[in-house]
Amino acid sequence: MRAYGNRLNATTSDGVDYRQKQNGLSLGADAPVEVSSGQLVLGVLGGYSTSGIDLSRGTTGKVDSYYAGAYATWLSDDGYYVDGVLKLNRFRNKADVAMSDASKAKGDYTNNRVGGWVEFGRHIKLADDYFLEPFAQLSSVVVQGQELRLDNGMKAKNDHTQSVLGKVGTSLGRSVALKDGGVLQPYVRVAIAQEFSRHNEVKANDVKFDNSLFGSRGELGAGVSVSLSERLKLHADFDYMKGRHIEQPWGANVGLRLAF
Template identity: 35%
Template sequence: MAAVQPLVFDAELENVRERLQARKMAGRDDSLWMTQYNTRNNVSTSAGAEFKQTLGGLIMGIDRLSQYEKSSGTLGAFFSYSHSNIDFSRGGEGHVDSYSFGAYAGLQHESGFYLDSIAKANLFDNHVKGRMNSGGAADGDYRTWGIGAHLESGIRLSNNKWSATPYMAFTGFTGSAQKYALSNGMQADVDTTHMLRAEAGLGMDYRLILSNGGELQPWLKISVRQELADNNQVTINNRDRFNNDLSGMRGVFQTGVHVKITDNLTGHLSAGYGDGAGVQSPWRATVGMSWSF
């Protein structure tokens, strides 16, 4: 279960990143927004633990766009809830309820340069029901905390309709250590869980103005992500020690569309796929709305 927490954190984080990407379409200074998101991860760790994670959640936020002489800035806050169902390949299951809150800030210069930052904290309620080699079952519950941050910078190169955005980003996460026991007396000692990731990518979008005054902005993004953290230890019964190592490189493809419906109302859809470093994400999908006032 320890390997699940960074995946939950990252799935929630993606929605805030997309919000910062879409903020320029909001018609006025202040906005309320929400996104419903779903994702699937097929995971294989270096410790031999294989599982499938199906996550669904909802995120809500509020932000303000401020105009300066040669730039604009976004400042916002958000709250998110998600539920993950976990199916272990060796038998057994679990689920994780995640509650998170955070803040974000973005700066866009008229030259095209931008800088985005996000800080987020999570509370994870974990339940695991394992299947023993003897055929019996055992279950247990435990709670952990996590904190993390994301920093991204790039330059938006555009003409009237097309734009291309090369960027680099860094993401870090730390989950609290925890000791817990299953109903059969088995003890688990989970060390502090880490994620440290470097990312480089390219985004492209096209702005289409409709005859009724609305706008469509389809976009796509391709990125390469290198996970650097490789020491996430779990000890069972003070004897057997395992490392949930998900370090390595993976590729991610994302696409979507922003829709300006009125001066006050926008919507968005997105989908994604990722593979590599022990994690295959066969699908990710989001849908959301933003209301400006």
């Protein structure tokens, strides 16, 4: 189980500013699968999140997301690993649009998203119980295009929105043995990411806008995981991200894992 939240501040290629605050809850269940080499875990997940969006000049929006997916993790005997996730979202979108004459118009629509990511890395043990985890990740998302009709007759249409994000980074941490037999692992993480997708177009009353977030960004994070027993493990992490068109002032995850 994982609870999460974050805040995003973004400026699109056409200079449109918006702020988004998201929080959500995710549940998952997995099981080991016997393989000839290493360890393989397969699982399913599902969850819900809600996002509040504030644009310039009083326009606001809300997005409720319901999602389900599957994931897999393979661990080799010498520390290499591969993680993969595939997820399908169903969005319920509501918009409250401020018009140039100070009036308000409302509308809503639903659409879908499919996305996933794959990560390759290695857990490297260092002296004095320190460890290093370099990794490379590639993620991709496609959001269904949809038309929004407001109650004043105005309409806006999104083309299919795409994102292709590459990331490389590393974590540095230490394993600390606890008196009761548990293990505490504090760590820090640094990464560089590149958004490759361009020209995500929105059309409002036949006027075109580009909401692309193409560009690079840097990420910093810190966290801790603790194994309280063979069955119970807790974790928490906090992240900051900054790029040319986007900033995440804060992001947080808190979760637990229970083995049966």
